[in-house]
Amino acid sequence: MAYKLLENLDELRIGMYVKLDCSWWAHPFATSRFKIASQQDIETIRGIRRLKLYIDQDLSDPPAVEEPEPENLESLEIPPIFASEEFLEEDPLLVFENDEEQEEEPIQLMEAPDPEEIKKNRKQLYHERRTHLKKVEDAYWKVLGKSKDIFKRIGTGHHAAVKNAVQLVANVESVLKHEQATMTLMDIVSSTGMAEGLSSHALNVCIMSQIIGKEMGLSSDELHMLGLGALFHDMGKRMLPMKVKFHATGITMEPDQESIKLHPEKGKELMEKFKDFPPQSLEAIVQHHERLDGSGYPQGLTKDQISLWAQIVMVADEYDELCNAAEIEKSLTPHEALSQLYRYVDSNQQKFSKDVILTLIRTMTVFPPGTLVELSDGTIGQVISVNLKNPTRPLLLSSHFEGTRQEALMIDLSEEINLTITQSLRPKDVPSKILEFLSPRRNSIFIHQAENVPQLASKKLT
Known part of the structure; x- marks a missing residue:
């Protein structure tokens, strides 16, 4: 070049x-x-x-060549918009004199792309995305560290911690004004594949709740109250007896299951001690385990009794639990998690709001991260980032064999317009060698650069 x-x-x-x-x-x-x-x-x-x-x-x-405007518009020929004889008979303006004498212009064939050049560009894109991944993930983990500090100080009654939380929520709101940043945060939340404790879950639910709320048309003030409720929705768990649990990926501290149903009310009791904490946020905290059919807790409320904020938080909470389970082998891909949530839409079990679930699915687009697909040239790839402007042309991770060696390639369908997705695949339909390479948890995620994400970590929560 x-x-x-x-x-x-x-x-x-x-x-x-x-x-x-x-x-x-x-x-x-x-x-x-x-x-x-x-x-x-x-x-x-x-x-x-x-x-x-x-x-x-x-x-x-x-450069586009601008044709001079003709002086006499009446002298312009009218092009044949339709070729059918019936239409030509109905509209004589479309009939050309001496039409049979006109010669067809030869079709200009495009030069076939060089396979080696395509492979080189895909490798280069792969390495560029890996660099972006590290930078944006580093920013996310820094924010997570700040949120952990906030939760510790909230537990000891520090009022300044609420101010820091307000700033964190406001900063997430500002990031969500940018489409690329929104997709970045969605990809990070959806694709880590492991739980990092209550703090990461709280941050993930906060991000996803605000994304859903924004898509549903909530105002800035409403998003702010929703974000605070989502951030502190599980705060009551920190006030319960904890037990040590051993997993293949390490040791975690989890609330005692006998008292787990107390945490919504415990969280509300703690947060309402802080002056000016919004009552709508408190509703989201105390109601996020209620269910629309009355099967939830702590009060067994039904649809009309549960606030919109709580209905959004409960879906975001369930989605993150599915994607980032405490035991990593139980974590689902975003596609699988959305499929499981959709069952509540298409069944008699109206536990979650249909509108909220459909909004989440619409936001995640047709091919959410983690979806395995086959392209028109037979290539198998995994969706690793969606394209908001063109949902059917996402960014894919694929593989290439050099002899017996398998290496990663990135395919951007928004650039490679000669390729299309022909079908989505189930894991059982993918050759084992390719499936292992494209494991949804193998390389974490690959994401678009997110405008303002570093500021989320370094400037807002100092």
């Missing part, structure tokens, strides 16, 4: 293939090299500080 420095950003246009020379976190794009697809991309690039911008003319689309 022959890159040339572009001095004047006013020369940017749609179709240019560019390379951004700046900090990873200075821009919201998935990679630093891409083709400009919209005017919004141009405006975003112009707003990047300390940027050196390079273009590759060979990979860029040629």
Whole structure:
């Protein structure tokens, strides 16, 4: 690739293939090299500080040639919009004189892509995504560390901890204003595959609840109250007797099962001691284990008696429990978890809100992370990040064999438009060697770069 420095950003246009020379976190794009697809991309690039911008003319689309406007509009020929004889008879304006004398233009065949170049680009994309993964995951774990500190201080009655929690929730809200950031957080929450204790579960439920609430049209104030309730929904568990449990992945401390049903009320009792803690947030805490059919606890409430905040938190809580079980071998992929939740929609067991579940499914798109798919060329891949603008063309992790050696490749269907997903696959339908390589928990996740995620860790909770 022959890159040339572009001095004047006013020369940017749609179709240019560019390379951004700046900090990873200075821009919201998935990679630093891409083709400009919209005017919004141009405006975003112009707003990047300390940027050196390079273009590759060979990979860029040629500039559009504007045809001069004809002086006499009445002299324009009308193109044949439809080819059927019936339509031509009905509309004489579509009939051309001497039509039989017109010669068809020869079809321009596109040059077949070079297989080696495709493989090289897929390898490069794989390594770029791995770099993004590490940076964004590091930010997530830093936030998790801050949330653990918040929970410890809440338990000892420190009022300043609530202020820190308010700031954390507000910062999550600001991140969710960006589509790429939203998908990043969803992918992280959905695909770690293991429980990291009450703190990680609380943060995950907070993130997922706000994503659902935002999609359902809640206002900023309502999202704020929802986020606080979700963040502290299991706070009461910290006030219960704990037992040590041994798992294949290590040792965890879990609440005593005989007293577990007390934790919603215990959590409410603790949080209502803090001045100005929203009553709607308290409702989410005390009601998140209620069920719409009256089978929940602590009060056995039914649908109309359960607040919307609690109905959202209970679905987010269940989803995270399915994706990130205490015993990793019991963790489901996002696709499996959504399928299990959907059973409540299509059955007589109305334990969870149908609207909330369908909103979550719609947000996760047609092919959620973890879905195994087959492409039109026979390639088998695993969805590792979704594309909000084009849900049927996600980012896939695949594999390539060099002799007996198997190596990872990344396929971006939004770029490789000659490929399509032909079907989703069940694990039993995938060859064992490929299935082992594409294990949903093998490489954690691969995600889009998330604008503002580092600030979530380093600037907001100091």
